[in-house]
Structure formats: C-alpha cells, structure tokens
Amino acid sequence: MTRSVPSTPETKPRLVLIGNGMAGMRTLEELLKLAPDMYEITVFGDEPYGNYNRIMLSPMLSGEQTLPEIMLNDEDWYAERDITLRKGERVERIDRLRREVLTQDGDRLPYDRVLIATGSRPFIPPIPGADQDGVLGFRTVADVETMVEASDGDDRRAVVIGGGLLGLEAAAGLAAHGMHVTVLHRNGHIMDQQLDTAAGRMLERTLCERGIDVRVNANTRRIEGDGRVTGVELDDGERLPADLVVMATGIRPNIDVAEASKLYCERGIVVDDTLLTYDPKIYAVGECAQHRGDTYGLVAPLFEQAKVCANHLAHYGIAKYGGSMVSTKLKVTGVDVYSAGKIAAGDDETEEEMVFADAARGVYKKLVLRDDRVEGAVLYGDTLDGSWYFQLMREGTNISDMREHLLFGQAHVGDSGHGATARIASLPDDAEICGCNGVCKGDIVRAINENKIFTLDEVRAHTKASASCGSCTGMVEDLMASTLGGDYSAAPSKKPVCECTDHSHDEVREAIYRQELHDIPAVFAALDWRTDNGCAKCRPALNYYLLCAWPDTYQDDPQSRFINERVHANIQKDGTYSVIPRIWGGVTTPNQLKSIAEVAERFEVPTVKITGGQRIDLLGVQKEQLPAMWKDLNDAGFVSGHAYGKSLRTVKTCVGREWCRFGTQDSTGLGIQLEKITWGSWMPHKFKIAVSGCPRNCAEATIKDFGVVCVDSGYELHVGGNGGMKVRPTEFLCKVDTEAEVIDFTTAFIQLYREEARYLERTAPWIERVGLSYVKRRLLEDPSGRETLSERFANSQRFAQRDPWADQVAAEDDHEYEPMMVLS
Amino acid sequence: MSQSNANDLTWYRIGPVSDIPPLGSRVVQHQGVRIAIFRAHGDAIFAVRDQCPHKEGPLSQGIVHGQRVTCPLHGWVIELASGEAVKPDVGCTPRYPTRVDDEGVISLGVPALPPELTPADDVVHDLADDA
Ligand code: SRM
Numbered sequence: 017m018t019r020s021v022p023s024t025p026e027t028k029p030r031l032v033l034i035g036n037g038m039a040g041m042r043t044l045e046e047l048l049k050l051a052p053d054m055y056e057i058t059v060f061g062d063e064p065y066g067n068y069n070r071i072m073l074s075p076m077l078s079g080e081q082t083l084p085e086i087m088l089n090d091e092d093w094y095a096e097r098d099i100t101l102r103k104g105e106r107v108e109r110i111d112r113l114r115r116e117v118l119t120q121d122g123d124r125l126p127y128d129r130v131l132i133a134t135g136s137r138p139f140i141p142p143i144p145g146a147d148q149d150g151v152l153g154f155r156t157v158a159d160v161e162t163m164v165e166a167s168d169g170d171d172r173r174a175v176v177i178g179g180g181l182l183g184l185e186a187a188a189g190l191a192a193h194g195m196h197v198t199v200l201h202r203n204g205h206i207m208d209q210q211l212d213t214a215a216g217r218m219l220e221r222t223l224c225e226r227g228i229d230v231r232v233n234a235n236t237r238r239i240e241g242d243g244r245v246t247g248v249e250l251d252d253g254e255r256l257p258a259d260l261v262v263m264a265t266g267i268r269p270n271i272d273v274a275e276a277s278k279l280y281c282e283r284g285i286v287v288d289d290t291l292l293t294y295d296p297k298i299y300a301v302g303e304c305a306q307h308r309g310d311t312y313g314l315v316a317p318l319f320e321q322a323k324v325c326a327n328h329l330a331h332y333g334i335a336k337y338g339g340s341m342v343s344t345k346l347k348v349t350g351v352d353v354y355s356a357g358k359i360a361a362g363d364d365e366t367e368e369e370m371v372f373a374d375a376a377r378g379v380y381k382k383l384v385l386r387d388d389r390v391e392g393a394v395l396y397g398d399t400l401d402g403s404w405y406f407q408l409m410r411e412g413t414n415i416s417d418m419r420e421h422l423l424f425g426q427a428h429v430g431d432s433g434h435g436a437t438a439r440i441a442s443l444p445d446d447a448e449i450c451g452c453n454g455v456c457k458g459d460i461v462r463a464i465n466e467n468k469i470f471t472l473d474e475v476r477a478h479t480k481a482s483a484s485c486g487s488c489t490g491m492v493e494d495l496m497a498s499t500l501g502g503d504y505s506a507a508p509s510k511k512p513v514c515e516c517t518d519h520s521h522d523e524v525r526e527a528i529y530r531q532e533l534h535d536i537p538a539v540f541a542a543l544d545w546r547t548d549n550g551c552a553k554c555r556p557a558l559n560y561y562l563l564c565a566w567p568d569t570y571q572d573d574p575q576s577r578f579i580n581e582r583v584h585a586n587i588q589k590d591g592t593y594s595v596i597p598r599i600w601g602g603v604t605t606p607n608q609l610k611s612i613a614e615v616a617e618r619f620e621v622p623t624v625k626i627t628g629g630q631r632i633d634l635l636g637v638q639k640e641q642l643p644a645m646w647k648d649l650n651d652a653g654f655v656s657g658h659a660y661g662k663s664l665r666t667v668k669t670c671v672g673r674e675w676c677r678f679g680t681q682d683s684t685g686l687g688i689q690l691e692k693i694t695w696g697s698w699m700p701h702k703f704k705i706a707v708s709g710c711p712r713n714c715a716e717a718t719i720k721d722f723g724v725v726c727v728d729s730g731y732e733l734h735v736g737g738n739g740g741m742k743v744r745p746t747e748f749l750c751k752v753d754t755e756a757e758v759i760d761f762t763t764a765f766i767q768l769y770r771e772e773a774r775y776l777e778r779t780a781p782w783i784e785r786v787g788l789s790y791v792k793r794r795l796l797e798d799p800s801g802r803e804t805l806s807e808r809f810a811n812s813q814r815f816a817q818r819d820p821w822a823d824q825v826a827a828e829d830d831h832e833y834e835p836m837m838v839l840s
Numbered sequence: 841m842s843q844s845n846a847n848d849l850t851w852y853r854i855g856p857v858s859d860i861p862p863l864g865s866r867v868v869q870h871q872g873v874r875i876a877i878f879r880a881h882g883d884a885i886f887a888v889r890d891q892c893p894h895k896e897g898p899l900s901q902g903i904v905h906g907q908r909v910t911c912p913l914h915g916w917v918i919e920l921a922s923g924e925a926v927k928p929d930v931g932c933t934p935r936y937p938t939r940v941d942d943e944g945v946i947s948l949g950v951p952a953l954p955p956e957l958t959p960a961d962d963v964v965h966d967l968a969d970d971a
C-alpha cells in the first residue's frame with residue numbers, strides 16, 4: 017500500500033510526542049509498524065529515562081524486578097529508529113498558531129503533528145503537612161527509589177493513605193522490605209471502587225494475616241513532622257508514627273500542557289473517536305485523554321487507543337475507538353482478587369446479583385446481571401473465571417441458558433478439561449500450564465516480564481502456551497492478569513479475523529453477502545486487506561465463507577486450504593499421511609475389510625488402526641502414493657472419510673433395535689441415512705453426529721455436535737456437545753416422532769451452524785455464544801425458517817457431495833503429488 | 841547470481857514457473873534431500889530445504905502468503921527469502937538460489953558435488969528437456 021505523504025528525509029512531516037510513557041510510546045510502536053518512515057519524530061519526556069513499564073513499579077518496589085528489567089524502550093531503541101529522545105525535558109505549552117512546541121527551557125520545536133500523552137499524576141489531598149519530605153505519591157521510578165531508601169533500617173514504619181489498588185500494592189511492596197505498614201482508608205472497606213463489602217473484608221483479613229494493618233473509616237487530620245515526616249494524626253486524635261507516608265488517594269490527568277495551549281479540556285483532554293483533540297493537528301492518548309466522558313487508568317484501554325491513533329497518524333483513517341471495558345486484578349503475590357464492571361446491582365429492579373461464598377475455602381464470587389447479561393463480576397480467592405466472565409460481559413452474551421451453572425465457572429458449563437480448577441496464584445513456578453507444549457507457570461511469567469509483552473497472542477507466540485489446543489487459555493489469561501494487573505489484552509469487543517485486517521469474522525461475512533463478493537481477491541479489495549494475499553489464518557476462513565455463501569458458483573481455492581484439506585488426508589509428524597475411508601455408520605462387511613486389508617498390504621502401510629470414530633485408519637502413507645491408493649479404495653467402493661476436514665466427520669451409531677435387547681429404534685440405519693445425507697459438507701469446524709438406540713447411549717450421542725438418542729416414543733435431539741479438550745455435554749433441543757423429522761432438524765441445524773458460526777468455532781462454543789434459546793427460536797418456533805435452512809443445505813449438498821478422492825484421481829493433478837523433479 | 845559463482849554451485853533447469861500453482865510449491869529431490877520450490881506472491885520463486893527448523897515439518901505443504909510460508913505441523917512462519925523463522929520463533933532452514941530465464945524456466949543452484957564427482961565445466965544440466 018502506498019501512503020500519500022512523501023517520505024524523502026527533507027520533506028518528512030514532523031511528529032512531536034509529549035510524554036514518554038506507556039500510551040504515547042505504544043502509539044509510536046504501532047505507527048512504526050504501519051508506516052516506518054513517515055515522520056521525523058521527537059519525543060519529550062520529563063523523566064530521565066527511556067520508556068519503562070509503569071505497571072512493574074509494584075514488583076520493582078517489592079524487589080522482584082529492577083529498572084533495567086522493566087525498561088520497554090531503552091535509549092538504543094530510539095537511536096536505532098532515528099527518533100530523537102529529549103529525556104528529562106519538560107514541555108511547557110504548544111504554540112498552536114506558529115505550530116511550535118515550547119519547552120520549559122524556552123526551546124521551540126516546529127511540528128506538523130503533536131501527540132500528547134502526558135499521563136496523570138498522583139492526587140495529593142490538601143492535608144496539612146503533606147508538603148514535607150517523606151510524603152510522596154506512587155507513580156514514578158523516583159518515587160520507588162525514595163520508598164526503598166526510606167525502608168532501609170530497623171523498625172521502620174510506613175503509612176499508606178488510600179486503600180485502592182495502588183495503595184495496597186505499595187503497602188505489600190513496603191511490607192516486603194520489612195517495614196511496618198498501616199493502610200488508612202476513608203471508606204467502609206478497601207478497594208471500594210472494585211470490590212463489594214464482602215470481598216473487601218476478605219481482602220482486609222488476608223492482608224492482616226500478612227502483617228499489614230488496615231484501618232477503614234480512617235480520616236487523616238494532619239501529617240506531623242518538622243520538614244521531614246514523623247507521623248500521622250487521625251481525625252479521632254490517634255497518632256501513628258511514620259518514617260514514610262505514601263499518598264495513594266487517586267490520580268488526576270496531566271492536562272497542564274493542554275490547558276496552557278488553550279486546548280479544550282474537561283477532566284482530561286477531550287478527544288473524539290479517532291483520538292483527535294479539538295485541534296486537527298493534535299492528538300491525545302493515554303490517561304490524560306478524555307473520550308466520551310471517560311478517562312482510563314489501566315493500560316489495556318490505552319493500548320487500544322494507541323492502535324487507533326497510530327492508524328490515523330499513518331493516514332489509514334479507518335480505525336475508530338469506541339471506548340473500553342476494563343477489568344482489574346490486584347498484583348499482590350498470592351492474593352487473588354478480580355473485578356470487572358459493576359460491583360453491585362443498582363436500585364432499580366432490572367439488575368440482580370448472584371453470589372457464591374465459601375468462607376472455609378476463602379472463595380467469594382459475585383456477578384451483577386441485567387436482562388440476562390453480565391454487567392459486572394467480583395471474584396475473591398478463585399479468579400480463574402474472571403476472563404470468562406469478562407468475555408461474556410464484553411460480548412453481551414445472553415446467559416439465561418447457563419444460569420444455574422454460571423457461578424461455578426466455565427468449567428461447569430461443561431468441562432472435565434484438564435486442570436481447570438487450580439488456583440493459579442498458589443501454583444508453584446514449575447506447575448505445568450500448557451499440556452500440549454509443556455509450558456510451566458514460571459516460563460510464562462518470565463516471558464511476560466522479559467519480553468515486555470501485554471497480550472495473549474504475544475504470550476502464545478513467545479511461549480507457545482495455549483497456542484495448540486487452547487484449553488489452558490483461561491489459566492494463561494489469569495496468569496497474565498496477575499502479572500499485568502488487569503485484562504491485559506486490548507480487549508476490543510470485536511476481534512479482527514487476523515492481523516491482515518481490522519474486520520471481524522461477522523463483518524467479513526456480511527460484506528460477502530451484501531457486496532456480493534465472489535472470490536478472495538474481491539474480499540481483499542473491498543475490505544482493504546493490509547496484506548497482498550492474506551495469511552494462513554484468514555485465507556482458509558475466507559475460502560469457507562465464500563464457499564458457504566455461493567455453493568453453486570464458488571471456485572474452491574486449494575492454496576487457501578490447510579494441507580489436510582488440500583490433499584484429503586491427515587499430515588503426520590513425519591510428513592507422511594493417514595488415510596481414513598468412510599465406513600457408513602461404522603458398519604462394514606467382510607468384503608470391505610478384505611479390500612482395506614489388500615490396499616494396506618499393497619501399499620505397505622506401516623500401521624492400521626481402529627479409530628475413535630468407528631473406522632479404520634491407514635497410517636504412514638507417502639504423499640506420492642495417495643492417488644493410487646485412493647483409486648484402489650474407490651474401486652472397492654470407498655469414498656473419503658473426511659477425517660481431515662472442517663466438515664462432516666463421522667456418524668457414530670450403536671447396534672440398536674436390530675440386535676440389541678434394549679434398542680428402541682433402528683439407530684444404525686438412521687445413522688447411516690444421516691451420514692449419506694450430510695457427508696461431504698464443509699463446515700466452520702469439524703462436525704460429528706451420533707445416534708444411540710436407547711438412553712444407555714452407547715454411541716455417546718450427548719457429546720457430539722448433533723446427537724440423537726432413540727427412545728420408545730421417538731427421538732430426542734441434542735446439540736452442541738463436544739468430547740474433545742473441554743468436554744461439554746449436549747443441550748436438549750427437542751423430541752420428534754419420526755426419522756423424517758430427525759433428518760429435517762439435523763440438516764437445518766447444520767445449515768444454521770454453517771451460515772452463522774465463525775470459522776473454527778465448533779458448535780459448543782457457538783451455542784455458548786448465541787445461546788440455545790436462539791437456536792430453538794430458529795428451529796422450533798419458526799418451522800418455515802427451518803424448512804428453508806434444510807433446503808439451502810440440500811442445495812449446497814448438490815455441489816458439495818462429491819468424493820474428493822475420485823476428483824483428485826480424475827484430475828491427475830501431478831503437481832500436487834509428484835515431485836517436480838528428481839535431480840540425482 | 842552470476843556465472844562466476846558457478847564454481848560452488850551447480851545450476852539445474854527444473855521446469856517452467858507454470859508447473860507450480862500460484863502461492864503453491866513443489867518439491868525437487870537432490871541426493872536424497874528434498875528442496876521445496878515456492879511460487880510466492882508476484883511469482884517470486886524461492887527454494888529452501890523442505891524441512892522446518894522447528895521439528896522438520898515439510899514446508900512445501902504449508903500455506904504460502906506474501907513471501908512466507910506457514911509450516912503445516914505447528915504453524916511456524918518461515919521467511920522464504922532468508923529461510924529464517926519469523927520472530928519470536930528462532931531457527932533457519934537452508935535456502936538455495938533460484939533464477940528464472942526469459943522463457944519463464946526456473947533454475948535452481950545447489951552446492952556442487954565433491955570435486956571427484958563434479959562435471960568438468962560449468963555444465964547447466966538441462967533436465968527439464970529430458971523429462
Ligand atoms: C484418528 C483419531 C484418533 C484415533 O486413532 O482414534 C483422531 C486423530 C486426530 N484428531 Fe481427534 N481423532 C479421532 C477421534 C476423535 C474423537 C472421538 C470421536 O470422534 O468420537 C474426539 C473427541 C470428540 C469430539 O471431537 O468432540 C477427537 C477430538 C479431537 C480434537 C478436539 C476437538 C475439540 O473440539 O475439542 C482435535 C483438535 C482439533 O480439532 O482442533 C482433534 C484432532 C485430531 C488430529 C486431526 C490432530 C491433527 O490435527 O493432526 C488427529 C489426526 C491424526 C490422523 O492423522 O489420523 N481430535 N478426536 C480419531 C479419528 C476418528 C475418525 O474416524 O475420524
């Protein structure tokens with residue numbers, strides 16, 4: 017893509033960043049990713065360093081981290097990118113008429129664009145004596161250094177005024193240096209912005225056990241001393257001796273530069289959805305900015321702002337910031353506190369609370385709900401589900417279908433899944449978090465700290481934790497939250513398909529229909545894809561969406577399919593393939609078995625295995641052998657089993673009425689019929705069906721995407737089950753009387769899933785997202801709608817139901833299977 | 841790459857660009873080593889050893905995008921021009937020089953055979969015509 021701004025050094029526009037902190041620098045990093053050479057950049061920061069990770073001041077105070085360890089962009093970073101860093105220099109104001117930035121020392125620097133990211137400063141309430149030495153806020157490296165100095169010596173005492181997040185982290189840090197610490201909090205319980213009374217009390221108790229004295233309803237009358245603090249006097253006359261007083265009584269946006277420049281400010285510098293201030297040359301991001309009435313004090317939303325702002329600075333002009341939801345987590349080792357959104361139901365009756373308390377285990381959970389949606393969560397002691405509740409909140413998921421299990425956590429909405437119950441904070445460093453890739457807790461925490469990473473994707477990239485099967489994602493998120501103190505990720509309610517675009521799956525799909533986009537290049541063009549030909553994430557998704565939208569005309573793009581789907585076999589660890597022919601309903605004949613045996617012998621197949629899906633796997637086949645093997649299997653009457661595809665996999669059956677003394681219906685025959693109707697169809701993810709002949713359920717129908725359980729009076733239909741990484745039993749959809757109805761519901765359900773689930777979303781997470789009630793509305797309450805779904809499925813099957821093996825044999829696509837050449 | 845480098849390399853004509861599907865790849869075997877030839881974005885031709893630096897996955901079977909390929913086994917992304925894994929993964933697979941002549945035929949340069957087996961001159965093996 018070409019940018020309209022010329023990029024020769026002489027004519028480069030000049031960008032001045034005021035404020036060398038986390039939000040401003042993140043914006044520069046995002047900008048450099050989009051347009052590396054666009055601006056000549058100067059950065060002013062009144063602290064004497066490069067950019068450091070302010071979040072890590074808490075661990076730095078407690079001695080777990082050092083300054084070099086928490087640097088995000090050291091001075092070399094600036095030098096390598098030709099960015100001028102003017103550290104230790106304060107900007108006084110912006111001369112907007114002359115377009116110059118004025119420094120405290122009277123220097124003037126012309127600009128084309130300014131980015132203000134001055135953050136905020138501790139609010140020091142006007143208490144008499146607060147201006148003495150030894151009284152300070154908790155905001156900068158300098159503050160931490162002063163605190164550490166003050167803690168040096170025996171029997172040193174500290175008073176922390178303010179029992180919010182910052183105050184408690186300061187208290188824990190000072191206590192770690194052996195100081196006697198008292199926390200004074202004005203209101204009835206600590207962290208009252210984030211916790212309700214019950215959770216606040218539990219936290220107070222825990223802190224007391226760790227030797228931190230917490231006083232609530234405590235007002236400070238004056239700070240005593242003779243130029244250097246000696247103590248604190250409370251309203252009730254009590255006096256506490258102190259060598260150090262930390263004021264953690266809130267922060268105020270730093271808007272003095274903006275005000276001196278006559279930029280419109282309220283509590284913060286007012287910006288629009290593109291982070292532009294009232295001056296079209298000046299942007300503002302971070303804690304100093306006020307967007308739609310809100311200012312933020314956590315990095316996650318600031319990083320979202322940074323991304324949007326960079327997009328506009330780079331003249332892409334497509335991103336918009338819509339505000340953020342934030343969650344917080346106290347970063348005190350061994351204490352698990354999580355909070356997001358509302359902490360209590362309001363007075364009007366539309367809001368309600370759900371509470372779970374187990375004092376013996378020290379666990380407390382509260383959810384605030386409104387109209388069956390999560391509006392807030394307060395968790396104490398067991399915070400593992402914090403990220404899940406936060407996700408439900410962000411996505412506005414209707415929770416009426418999971419009400420009864422909601423408080424017990426995601427695990428109970430159906431899981432056996434490994435390890436989901438462990439309390440993360442209490443785990444030792446060598447506890448394995450990711451079973452697929454053998455990643456331990458310590459590895460993850462180290463990666464976060466050493467590589468200065470803030471998002472789940474980055475953790476996945478660096479450690480591979482949760483990058484494979486994903487079942488430990490909750491634990492990894494929880495670890496990130498306890499290391500970074502909040503929902504770490506830029507948490508947009510809409511998630512882009514991949515890094516090639518800002519559009520979400522749903523938006524892409526809608527555009528395909530609405531703008532009638534018929535191939536991948538058309539989607540790239542219409543939706544301004546950032547890359548020339550996408551990546552391994554978006555191309556398979558687009559290929560599926562197009563194929564689902566235009567079943568009769570779309571030309572499948574083999575190069576956009578994962579290898580398994582391209583060559584209709586599963587790739588194995590050594591680069592060989594496995595071949596699984598379809599065995600309808602798991603029923604076979606001696607003749608079929610003989611043919612398979614012959615093929616296996618003819619091609620010297622190293623391993624023959626019965627799969628968990630009631631069929632036979634021929635493992636260790638060379639790619640070159642595939643077409644010949646398929647031909648032989650075709651000749652013996654077999655078609656591809658699609659064991660490799662995001663497609664219909666197996667229809668598992670039990671013996672049923674024909675043989676079994678308990679069988680109520682012909683489950684085997686019905687399963688075979690269902691497989692014959694649905695095989696060959698491509699789906700957002702794999703799809704498994706099972707039919708059991710009675711409620712003993714030998715075909716395990718209640719952990720399948722679609723399960724049929726035959727009963728004496730008909731057929732029970734179950735949907736959304738999953739037997740994989742996170743076991744989820746199906747939910748009951750309805751009961752029907754005839755096989756014909758079973759077929760109708762199966763095909764309608766599949767089509768609904770095909771048309772509405774996001775690529776790589778299996779039926780279980782899809783139903784959790786949209787709710788079973790929604791599926792019922794579409795399939796039960798709207799019979800004619802159901803019928804058209806079935807019709808659309810049948811239509812799509814007219815084109816999809818071809819044996820890909822036969823097709824490949826006929827096409828003689830030697831380019832796929834033959835080496836191009838053997839040289840010697 | 842100029843002819844003078846041919847002292848170290850033997851060049852083989854391996855076939856027309858059109859033998860490889862766009863954003864696809866094919867394998868050439870050379871002394872038991874599989875070399876993956878990629879036709880990347882803009883018909884750029886690259887050759888690397890068909891072995892992922894991670895766990896030897898066959899890169900030729902991956903999805904090609906831009907001038908990179910995503911390994912089919914665990915999703916590492918390899919920069920085709922350098923053979924290097926894209927950060928934060930670390931590793932490199934050997935790459936081989938390629939060139940495409942005016943007729944669109946690809947030549948692949950592979951390290952020359954040990955001296956006793958090396959052809960006397962700068963022979964360009966025209967196997968494509970034999971095939
Ligand atoms: C061959 C087989 C194991 C066996 O030897 O029995 C198998 C093998 C693989 N399974 Fe499976 N699964 C097999 C039955 C199952 C079952 C049991 C079933 O279907 O009744 C399950 C649990 C049921 C379910 O899916 O809910 C199962 C849950 C998974 C999962 C987890 C899916 C999930 O949503 O949680 C994966 C990973 C994925 O799909 O992302 C997976 C992925 C895989 C892959 C494709 C891994 C991969 O990406 O390479 C394996 C391919 C090996 C190969 O080349 O054959 N396999 N896999 C089974 C083939 C059945 C068939 O005839 O087609």
Ligand SMILES: Cc1cc2nc3c(=O)[nH]c(=O)nc-3n(C[C@H](O)[C@H](O)[C@H](O)COP(=O)(O)OP(=O)(O)OC[C@H]3O[C@@H](n4cnc5c(N)ncnc54)[C@H](O)[C@@H]3O)c2cc1C
Pocket residue numbers: 034035036037038039040041060061062063070071072073074105106107108133134135136154155156182185270273301302303304312313314315316318347500501502
């Ligand atoms: C102890 C502590 C713990 C925290 N823990 C968490 C946490 O766990 N999770 C979380 O999400 N957030 C946490 N935060 C908050 C987080 O650090 C801030 O939200 C974030 O740093 C704000 O970024 P910013 O760029 O807006 O401001 P800052 O990072 O403060 O950067 C602003 C910079 O601008 C400089 N500046 C100001 N005025 C001028 C001027 N006129 N001229 C030149 N330079 C100027 C300032 O000195 C400062 O360096 C914590 C903060 C602190 C202090």
Ligand code: SF4
Pocket residue numbers: none
């Ligand atoms: S077959 Fe399934 S369970 Fe077994 S190793 Fe492969 S993915 Fe894991």
Ligand code: FES
Pocket residue numbers: 892893894895896897911912913914915916
């Ligand atoms: S072998 Fe290539 S990513 Fe693992």
